[in-house]
């Protein structure tokens with residue numbers, strides 16, 4: 001592979017649900033396309049929110065994305081076309097296993113611009129999967145806030161509503177709310193273990 005003239009960059013877009021992460025990712029991908037850069041976008045096979053073949057924001061913006069179950073599958077899908085790709089977007093990155101971290105650094109070393117969006121904390125208020133490490137290693141971190149649904153202040157937490165034992169369905173209407181520090185209540189332990197189970201399934 002031809003050596004890149006300039007190194008790539010890793011950009012992480014994070015924050016709670018309803019903070020506009022996917023919307024910001026889509027915006028950056030669209031700008032890259034307007035600049036005639038070639039873009040490839042992925043998401044984990046877990047986001048049942050709206051579409052199986054695109055990323056979607058809560059404000060109905062969409063961008064074509066390939067669904068992959070694992071980091072290995074992502075690598076297998078991306079690398080054959082990598083020479084023609086300048087920008088790699090990954091949404092809901094919190095659900096990928098830690099192998100996404102060396103993969104992202106490898107892509108940056110190959111001169112790619114890597115854009116990642118994902119939740120920074122779980123519903124139990126713990127750092128979520130690979131996102132904290134990606135934030136530490138990134139060139140640029142954009143941490144967005146949402147609006148607390150109780151008081152209207154800036155919200156950094158995602159509140160899980162109800163006691164459903166069903167698998168987490170990302171973005172399912174009515175199951176989550178953005179909350180500020182004052183009004184956030186961490187999920188119970190059983191919900192936490194359910195969430196861990198989910199993040200290690202894929």
Ligand SMILES: [Zn+2]
Nearest residue numbers: 148151180183
């Ligand atoms: Zn509040």
